[in-house]
Amino acid sequence: MRITSIAMIFLSGALLAQAPPTPTSSPVAPTAATAAVIEPSTPIITIAGLCPEGTPAADCRTVISKADFDKLLEVAGPNMPAAMRRQAAEQYAHMLVRSKAAEAMNLQGTPKFEQQMKLVRLQVLSQFLTRSLQEKAAEIPDEELKKYYDDNQPKYEQVTMERLFIPKTRVHAETKPAVSQPKMPGKAEPKATPAPDPAKVAAADEAFMKTVAEGLQKRAAAGEKFEVLEKEGMAKTGSPGPPPTTAMGKMSRGQLPAPHAFVFDLKSGEVSMLISDASGFYIYHLLKKEFQPFDVVKPQIKAQLSSQRAQDALKKVDDAAKIEVNDAYFGPPSPSAGPFRGPAGAAPKQTPVPQPKPKQ
DSSP states (O other): OOOOHHHHHHHHHHHHHOOOTTTTTOOOOOOOHHHTTTTTSSEEEEETTOOTTTTTGGGGGEEHHHHHHHHHHHHHHHTTTTTHHHHHHHHHHHHHHHHHHHHHGGGGGHHHHHHHHHHHHHHHHHHHHHHHHHHTTOOOOEEEEEEEHTTTTGGGGEEEEEEEEEEEEEOOOOOOHHHHOOOOTTTOOOOOOOOOOOOHHHHHHHHHHHHHHHHHHHHTTTOHHHHHHHHHHHHHHHHOOOOOEEEEEEEETTTSOOGGGGGSSSTTTOBBOOOOOOOOEEEEEEEEEEEOHHHHHHHHHHHHHHHHHHHHHHHHHHHSSEEEEEEHHHHSOOTTTTTTTOTTTTEEEOOOOOOOOOOO
């Protein structure tokens, strides 16, 4: 029994929805262990009891060869991991059995089936369009990738830095609650010691630690070792724990918070000014600058450009049509959900709800 087109369509839709292909998809290849022993004509799925009408019971079976199944996967799941192929094979076999039972009940002749097939066709065609655009978008010459690298070199700059971190707060000894003393005859009522104001304590801590940080910044700029300065700064906080490491290793632009990003523009060997944010004070020392080689970032550039081109191509398709959704029928869009956006991010146009005319 040959592979039925109905089962293939449904399996294609299911597998495409589960594992959409990447722009760099490649043909399905069996594992190295099986490639040498399994020929294309070798049966890999056998379904006993499934056969065309009139087939003798002893011969009633459906056999699917490796070539048949590989052809199916080329359409339905070209990037399917080997571990998932058994599951796909079992799912496909069940679809064949169930579709045969459905045909015996003439379910394929019902209006609901025809409508479902229309929807499945639209889904598969839409997915094939996306795949086709992705494959085309991935066809980028090396010369174009190199030009993008040359035009955007700051993106691929790496710096080796070290950093001082000085908290704005200090560790204070725990304040014990005041114990009320009984009033002694002939003596004044004892005054309760008021609890310290947390806001004033925090302000005093920040002012003190800022003075410490400013002194450390000057000493860092003069060439003192960051490890020594970090240890001293943490000691001023009263923290009993070990100081944080100052080494940051290699970093690229975008890996630091926006208020700290200017340190990437320092010269090699330069120490930054004092940076203050909600968490504490920071001082950076830029040790070395270098650029990641083109060959290292080439796959990253290709993936980025391919993705953007595929999105642009799909958006161009979407923008060629104008979609209007009648709010009078569907109701207004939910503010929390927001408007529907397709793969390219296009939002359909909303039709205003008709307002009733005022009575004369």
